[in-house]
Amino acid sequence: MAGIDHSPPPFFKRGPAPLALLxxxxxxxxxxxxxxxxxxxxxxxxxxxxxxxxxxxxxxxxxxxxxxxxxxxxxxxxxxxxxxxxxxxxxxxxxxxxxxxxxxxxxxxxxxxxxxxKERLPTGGQLAQILYAARDPFSRRVIVDKGMQDNVLAGQPVVDHLGVIGQVTRVYPLLSEITLITDKDQAVPVQVVRSGLRSVVFGLGNGQLELRYMPANADVQNGDVLVTSGLDGIFPAGFPVAKVVHMERDTTYSFARIICVPVAGVEHFGEVMILNPREALPPRPAEASATPAEGDKPASSKVRRIKRSVGN
Missing domain, CATH: 1.20.5 (Single alpha-helices involved in coiled-coils or other helix-helix interfaces)
Known part of the structure; x- marks a missing residue:
């Protein structure tokens, strides 16, 4: 029994050690x-x-x-x-x-x-696409893709679906320049919807507007909406312009400081509507001559002439 080999046959021999394989x-x-x-x-x-x-x-x-x-x-x-x-x-x-x-x-x-x-005339216009802003960083002007070939004229009002955007100030053959109402050189005659007061709103150049020439005790409140009054003959009456957001009333000054923000998307939207120009307003009546006519002289001068003629 001691001579029997218990090792497995060569076919079942084990390979290298696991540590060596690892x-x-x-x-x-x-x-x-x-x-x-x-x-x-x-x-x-x-x-x-x-x-x-x-x-x-x-x-x-x-x-x-x-x-x-x-x-x-x-x-x-x-x-x-x-x-x-x-x-x-x-x-x-x-x-x-x-x-x-x-x-x-x-x-x-x-x-x-x-x-x-007289009935108010219907307002029409044409759609324009804003291409880019003007090069002057201190102005609020944009360039649109409508010009002389589209019968655009300087002075035409520009609006969007919310209110007034600005006004056409320069026209090129294929393009037009629009000055926004927030520009410091732009002014729009407006009217307070709640109280009916009329004044002029001016751009401040920083995205806001100021309602000027209003007395310190004027009936204007925060939240009042301003619409175009139409007195300038350019902007049709009734278009929303701005909303009052801040007021400063100081009795030492004659006028109140009233800050507004535009109602329309002045610097947000890419499409605007250029309204057709309004009909020309009738001319102002001629002022009467400062020198009264012979038949309109005061009665006292006539009396003096009569007395002088009697005395002679």
Whole structure:
């Protein structure tokens, strides 16, 4: 029995020790990492592996992506339903307001006909695209893509869907220059909607406006809306211009300092409307001559002449 060999046959012999294999594989990995970092030898290997593993990755992410898409679909569907309901509600309110507005317009037209007052002319215009701002950093001017070939004239008012933007001040063959109402050289005759007071609003050059020549005790409050008065013959009456945001009343000064901000998107929107020019206002009546006519001389001078003639 002592002579029997219990060692396994050569076919089942064990290989190198596990520690030796670990050291071998670790050294090989470090060598490959160093070579790839310096010489990029394994770049094609990574690309080849990525070609085969990309479909597997997409297949693995397909269930989670499908669930997220279904979730987004139902969320967007609920959001669209809410938005649709809100738009229907807004449409009903707008329809009611429009009907009332049409009724008021018809009533106003009838009253004007009864009183013999001339109807206000309809305001039309053409759409223009703002291309860029002027080069002068101290001015508030923009350039639009309408010019002489589009029958644009200097002096035409410019508005957007919220209110007055500015005025055309220079016209080129293909372009036009618009001076914004916030420019320090721009002035617009306005009227306070709440109280009906008329004045002139001037640009300050910093995005704000100032309502000048108003007494310190004028009936103007924060939040008052200013609209064009139409007295200059350029801007049609009734267009929103600015809103009062700050007031300084000092009894030592004759006028109050009233700061406003424009209602329209003066420096925000890219499209504006150039309104058609208004009809010329009738000329001012000629002033009466300072020297009275012979028939209009005072009675006292006539009496003096009569006395002198009697005395002679």
């Amino acid at each position: 050291s071998l594989y670790l050294g090989l990995s470090i060598s490959l990492m160093v070579l790839d970092h310096k010489f990029h030898y394994l770049e094609w290997v990574r690309q080849g592996v990525a070609v085969f593993t990309t479909p597997l990755q997409m297949l693995a992410h397909a269930p989670s992506k499908g669930f997220s898409q279904v979730d987004e679909y139902f969320a967007s569907l609920i959001s669209l339903q809410k938005e649709n309901d809100q738009l229907k509600h807004t449409q009903l309110e707008a329809a009611t307001i429009l009907q009332r507005h049409q009724h008021l317009e018809a009533e106003n037209r009838h009253l004007r006909e009864l009183l013999g007052v």
